[in-house]
Amino acid sequence: MKNKLFFFCLFTFCTIAAFAQEALFDSNNINSPVINADGSVTFKLFAPKAIKVEITGDFLPKIIKDGDESEGIAELHEKNNGVWTYTSKPLSAELYSYKFKVNGMDYLDPANIYINRDIATYTNIFIVTKDRGDKGNLYSVNEVPHGNVSKIWYESPTLKMHRRMTVYTPAGYDKGKKYPVLYLLHGAGGDEDAWTTLGRAAQIMDNLIACGKAKPMIVVMPNGNLDYQAAPGAWSKGMYKPMFKGDGASKEIASMDESFPDIINYIEKNYHILKDKSNRAICGLSMGGGHSFAISKRYPNMFDYVGLFSAALFMKGNDPQSSDIQEMQKDKQFNIQLAKQFNARPRLYFIGIGNTDFLYKTNADYRKYLDIHSYKYEYMETDGGHIWRNWRIYLTHYAQEIFK
């Protein structure tokens, strides 16, 4: 089996260049985007009557003006026949997103069916891959065994609701073995679909498991918006408007940490699960990092692995600057709970954050607190802010560290 997997992995990296260079899509006989051999990317749009066509995206250098940062933008040029073109600089391996602007209006690339929704906005995506095991490769669907992804309805007695979650079961799951479980939580504005779309969680897990870098595991992605049953369009309050939703706006009858055992109970009853602490991990981004912090603190003997990705911690009234190390020290219940959790010796307490993240300070304060108490944790600091690019990196790292 090991040999077979190695073959899969090899095969993957041989074919990826071909797929990257392949003309991807078609609209009015336009192929866009086309990833060139040097990693540059050519975008095309048929817009014969347009006056100005631009492209914005996270592959372009950010624009800094008067101290404010805004997304990079570049102009496409019309060569002939109404086809506007732009070729980027060679790009490093990554999943990128972009949009056109036609006469100033945001415009999805009609030649590219690959899009992601982030809260209420769509952007096109593309992946650049150069080497075996690079990020682009890890986020791609490769010729490896694939896990199944299910949208599951479960009952939450604590919240008195039926709720929806996404469950990834690894390739080979139907053969009856028992598996460890990673609970993977989204941020405010997200939902139970976010980690499998923006986060590429199924691809990351498929690829890491196929190459033996991660243990086969079940990944459970619940909905962290406690007033909502499910993602927009998936429940009867129907086609509500997705929006960024902090805890302040919430009317829930119980907190995420109070209600979390409902999820664990459903999963452990309905899946082939290893049910001890050493086979349970939790992590999440932003609000989901805050949830992972609160849940693991409340149940100190539940998780051997905890991951906080750009976590929203200790904020008062949603103010990210309101954390205070003195206050943490004074909070009796907080000190008792954390002492219990760390005395139970979690095998991994991971903190990841971008160096320009607006939650950097609160996480730095929390790290200071952990240092004072000699509570062990692993820390990863990456470039950039509060963005999916970072959360995919943290998941990739964390998934390789757990259940070992």
Add this chain to the structure above:
Amino acid sequence: MKNKLFFFCLFTFCTIAAFAQEALFDSNNINSPVINADGSVTFKLFAPKAIKVEITGDFLPKIIKDGDESEGIAELHEKNNGVWTYTSKPLSAELYSYKFKVNGMDYLDPANIYINRDIATYTNIFIVTKDRGDKGNLYSVNEVPHGNVSKIWYESPTLKMHRRMTVYTPAGYDKGKKYPVLYLLHGAGGDEDAWTTLGRAAQIMDNLIACGKAKPMIVVMPNGNLDYQAAPGAWSKGMYKPMFKGDGASKEIASMDESFPDIINYIEKNYHILKDKSNRAICGLSMGGGHSFAISKRYPNMFDYVGLFSAALFMKGNDPQSSDIQEMQKDKQFNIQLAKQFNARPRLYFIGIGNTDFLYKTNADYRKYLDIHSYKYEYMETDGGHIWRNWRIYLTHYAQEIFK
């Protein structure tokens, strides 16, 4: 339990008007579309620099010019502040699709996150509901118990491939009962995602089952493109260009009917299934109707229920006009197989087609053949052509007729 379900159904129809009138989405503080109390729909687009803004969609009357039919189109008008507006006539209950055109270029409504992909093109969707049990209501997510929808990888030994399918398990499935299975097949250009997006299959099944109009059943939606493992973006040939793909372009090593037992074997091994003929149904649209015809003919004792929706039958070289009743009569194997199938007395052999469908003649010829041989079938003819609106109607009808 019956009372509870009735309550669900009642509740549904009380809330639906509120949801329909609710402002749906937001972009630059624009709500679009808004479904008005009389069933008319108001569309808005913020486009301050546009010269012309139009809307096309299946809710507008088709334009007939020189004998050719094209999609209806209407102009939006700018009132002030760059907001362009159009209000439709009152619409009957249905799921509709639309797109804007800004200065002649197709443009998705940025205020509406609800979109469907049909082959390589996205359109926005909205649902109009007026009465209890109307089509809009059946296609909506209502406050009823929901089934789970899973993307499953299985092995096809006949095709020597791992392949992906969508499996719907009804609400309550996890309680351990055994269920009948409906195999639901898509058309050329479609994939294993099509019935749950364009076809609203999960909503139709949830709603019919909740009101007791359909038996709880498992619905299996495989991929009918035999060269492909999965939908675009879901397998390693990765981000291939979706296109309409007739059987002629195919290089498969076995036919859909030859390889179909691989799917049944996987389902019957991995789900709680009633495994006799009276608990198996098959149906499909267009190419999938042709597949349902061929599979049920090849295995005469496998299905008690067969449904052909706008089925592609007997075409030579993809010519829909090439069917010939004399030829059917002369084809020995064809006659023997159909005689076997009908002698095994299927409980339902359903044929549905639109009165302007380009496959109307071939289906009429086939009905003549069935009439000559006194093979019983049920026939439904609806308005319109080769469109999802009709296939949703046929599924709704067929799902209520099977397993009774």
